[in-house]
Amino acid sequence: MITRHSSRENPLHESFLNQRLHNAQCYDRIAGYFRSSIFEVAGEALDTVTGTIRVICNSDLNPDDVSTAKAAQQALRKSWCAGMPELLPEANRGRFLKLYEYLISGKLQVRVLPDATFGLIHGKAGVITLSDGSKTCFLGSINESLTAWTLNYELLWEDNDSKAIDWVQREFDTLWNHHHGVPLSDFVIADIKRIAERETVSSTQWQEYPEPEQAIVETPVYRKELGLWPHQKFFVQRAFADHQNGGARYVLADQVGLGKTVQLALAGMLMAMTGSKPVLVLAPKPLLWQWQDELLELLEMPSAIWTGKNWVDEQGIVWPSTGPESITKCPRKLGIVSQGLITSGSSIADLLLSIQYECVIVDEAHRSRRRKVNDKSVDEKAEPNNLMAFLLKMGLRTKSLLLATATPVQLHPIEAFDLLMVLAQGNDQVLGDAWSPWRNAENTVPLVMGEAEFQDSEALAWEWIRNPLPNEREHASFRLLRRRLNLKPCDYIAPSEAYNQLSGPDKTQIRRVLGNYGREFNPFILHIIRRTRAYLESNIDQATGEPYLQPVKVKLFGEHPHEAIVLPLYFQRAYTLAEEFCTALSSRVKGGGFFKTLLLRRIGSTMYAGQRTVEKLLTEWNTDADSELMASEDEDDTDVLAADTMKDLTANEIRLLQQCLTALQSDRENDPKYQSVVDYLFDKGWLQLGCIIFSQYYDSVWWLANQLSEHHIPDEQIAIYAGSNRSGLLIGGQFKRMPRDEIKRMVRTGELRLVLGTDAASEGLNLQRLGTLINLDLPWNPTRLEQRKGRIQRIGQIRDEVLLYNMRYRGSVEDRVHELLSERLEDIFELFGQVPDILEDAWVDIAVGDEQEAKRKIRSIPQRHPFDERYSQVADIDWDSCSKVLDAGDRRKMLVGGW
16 A cells, blocks of 8 residues: 655654654665765664664765775775765764664664766665564655755655565665675774764864874875875874974885875974974975975875975965075975975075974985995995085984985995984984994994894993983883883983993893894884885784785786887887987087987887987977977986087988988887887776876877877877976867866876876876876886886775886897896895885996996895884874864964964
């Protein structure tokens, strides 16, 4: 029998829902959008339902978002947080707590189905099994929310006919059991409880008892992204705790793709909010805007960048300047400055050193090093380069100092010692005071490397242990010793004579740590924090029973000799003529050997790039004329070509270039690399998985994108991601400029599956949705390879495996260097997590014909990493459930103030 209900005549929750659900055995419900369907569970009558309540609802998830359980959990988290449930009126809190209790007990089960599966679920229906075992079903416009049942004008038809009940049940079961349907994520369930108990604290309250999670748990990195991983929380909490006890001094040496920037940014934000002094970030010039973007996007943290003339804040506002001295008047609590101003010897360095800082953060800190590194470095006094000399002074001007690099050791352990010497300036916790034996590299480095041991005498070993004496958190023995010696948390030097005054039990405590001191407690281990992807992927978090980081393997293509691309005869001739031209030029021009490396790089990128380079040489090389196509993204190679001597080419040089150009023009449309790209994108199906293609040169990217758009995928949106204002979308050969942030968004939402980028895209661009990567050319700074790979092999990647293809021509410079490196490349990567920058010199040596020198440099790389014992420390910290939250407005006010 059909019964018709109208909310105009009677409140539906009273006339229908509460009556039917009272002591009901179970309830199956097809609802609407998942957030509105579970924000408010309608009617207290749910308490009386004796069995299970099942709700299937829809969401804005993409079917690709639910391809794996991991991807589904991440997508649901983002969709849930996008609704900003934390902003709901406090009157809803009690209902949220009731909802949490239903979900955690299993009484209420919710599954979510992507809109794209059947379309938006507008058909609302349900089946109720009544207390006596009979059933009824209903259809209507009504959502499963308190508002729908009590306030809206709704119509509902009820039918207890068995055919109607079976029909609704079949519809429910089809949706409930669909393979795209996913259960509500654990995060969403936990967040419902957090919001139910949520309360805000003011800046004054927070500064009195500053807890990191209260300031972080509702920042965008938590609500719009995927939160923080255990290793990230560990570092932020450790650095902030040390800052409150005299200062944090660390080298953060995590491998590429593990989120160093967000860890440093969060630590800097917390320090800025608890202190009155400014925070300074020193980063390479290409990373300045990435820093500002991530601070704003992930933390909602205001900042300003010094352009060399003015400060520019996060809103793009240029602040007035009165000259170089304006650098001391940053309009924000956190200022970002290019390292280039320091390495160039600019007077800006002295101005920055005139300020006292709360914290100084140095990105790519391995650039701070002694000028010469060799086997004799341990015995020689360091001659610091400009950046290292600056940081040795800056250590005295800041409370906390955080250095970030994925390669703390490139050639020799002395480089790690030098970084610790920087940290040790003005802070005894790192290497002790001026009389500490740890400050003598000649003795320290062999000890840390395991090439020497502590003296047999405990009294002599005490001199190493006491200065500096590790923090009590490192071991119970240190805690007991510190208490016995009445040392405060910020005291790091124990009296020398204390050893003779210690009791027998106290000396036993020393013996307990002495055996493992060199591996677990020495200053290198305590102040260089490094987590490797391999460790995080292979070790289980006891709290979750899963790895700390979900494994993402990389399957390489192009690594074997037979996979190198064979040079066609016409291209082989062009390559040979280019080498002959460079040899002729080198015989009369200083720096001609370096020019050879530049020309061969461009020709080895694409035939188009090579042709444009040769054409430019034959006409007039002008760095202002179309240089955006000629230069690489990370360096202005064109400067070297502006010399007058290079414009006055000899007749022989012109002849060689003309012959080279003819060879390049002969069959440019059949560029072998283009054919390989087409094969991988379409025949091997990489386009379906989502792909990013990298090149060092914008002209290679531009040419390849146009070729693909015109000849293969005219209806496909192809993104070009580059520096300056050259980013945009190409459709059917038509290019439309577009902000890089919009390209990032379109990749995240699945609207884009093909991106072509210069190395401007290799830093700060997160492309976890894409599953494949093609290197059109190999950058001669090998670290770039790891930065490129880190765009897809990174936290948040939904696939268990990503595919990577490195292109190179057989017999080219790239091929010869790769052959020399092949025996050691895997070992080097395991050692450092990325290839040391120093190997860039090996490519240049090969290009100028000095293969023996290249071999020597490759052999000089150490065989094992000296500080790998404790790099992989992870401790999971529960921040997700934090219900006390620092008011967002107060947080911003604490960060807006200037220097």
